[in-house]
Amino acid sequence: GAVVSQHxxxxxxxxxxxxxxxxxxxxxxxxxxxxxxxFPKQSLMLMATSxxxxxxxxxxxxxxxxxxxxxxxxxxxxxxxxxxxxxxxSFYICSxxxxxxxxxxxxxxxxxxxxxx
Amino acid sequence: TQLLEQSxxxxxxxxxxxxxxxxxxxxxxxxxxxxxxxxGEGPVLLVTVVTGGEVKxxxxxxxQFGDARKDSSLHITAAxxxxxxxxxxxxLYNAGNxxxxxxxxxxxxxx
Numbered sequence: 279g280a281v282v283s284q285h286x287x288x289x290x291x292x293x294x295x296x297x298x299x300x301x302x303x304x305x306x307x308x309x310x311x312x313x314x315x316x317f318p319k320q321s322l323m324l325m326a327t328s329x330x331x332x333x334x335x336x337x338x339x340x341x342x343x344x345x346x347x348x349x350x351x352x353x354x355x356x357x358x359x360x361x362x363x364x365x366x367x368s369f370y371i372c373s374x375x376x377x378x379x380x381x382x383x384x385x386x387x388x389x390x391x392x393x394x395x
Numbered sequence: 396t397q398l399l400e401q402s403x404x405x406x407x408x409x410x411x412x413x414x415x416x417x418x419x420x421x422x423x424x425x426x427x428x429x430x431x432x433x434x435g436e437g438p439v440l441l442v443t444v445v446t447g448g449e450v451k452x453x454x455x456x457x458x459q460f461g462d463a464r465k466d467s468s469l470h471i472t473a474a475x476x477x478x479x480x481x482x483x484x485x486x487l488y489n490a491g492n493x494x495x496x497x498x499x500x501x502x503x504x505x506x
Binding site: 282319324327375383384386387389391 | 401430435436437438439440443483485492493494495496497498499501
């Protein structure tokens with residue numbers, strides 16, 4: 279149980295295009311979903327936290343107009359990288375949690391590798 | 396901003412050797428987690444420690460939470476090539492569920 283999927287797993291796009299990444303909780307309802315970015319040989323950096331039906335909370339330094347997050351249902355959150363540039367190339371990972379407290383485990387997706395040419 | 400420092404950043408050892416990875420912060424954790432991540436995949440949770448002084452074992456892996464809940468360690472006994480990967484500690488502060496990740500320790504175990 280507690281499986282989180284991401285789609286696509288790998289995407290290559292041209293500079294200036296927008297890319298949408300989906301994060302789904304397959305067998306549980308996710309009250310909260312998190313989006314992380316991981317550059318090569320580095321750790322995970324939290325980009326934003328989203329709760330179902332409300333606006334996402336972005337971490338300092340993350341442009342909310344560039345990284346659009348939609349958490350429209352309890353099983354789906356999407357991250358859209360608008361007008362992508364080569365510096366946006368990274369490994370994007372989502373996680374989903376059943377609650378909002380420290381006792382609620384985060385379940386991580388397999389990640390989406392974005393390459394912007 | 397809470398910072399989690401992991402050391403060492405890189406570790407290359409021979410099969411059969413023991414190793415310890417450290418995770419330190421100046422802030423108190425409400426709980427701390429250790430993850431292992433393989434290239435091109437998401438992190439996989441290994442353990443969660445909650446109580447100061449707590450020790451948990453997972454086969455050849457031993458996790459310890461400091462008494463003051465500001466630090467943790469991961470000890471691997473008789474490392475095997477299958478242990479190769481990126482080990483990440485992540486802390487939860489106060490009552491929220493936002494994880495702060497350490498910088499990671501990249502482990503390579505040579506046969």
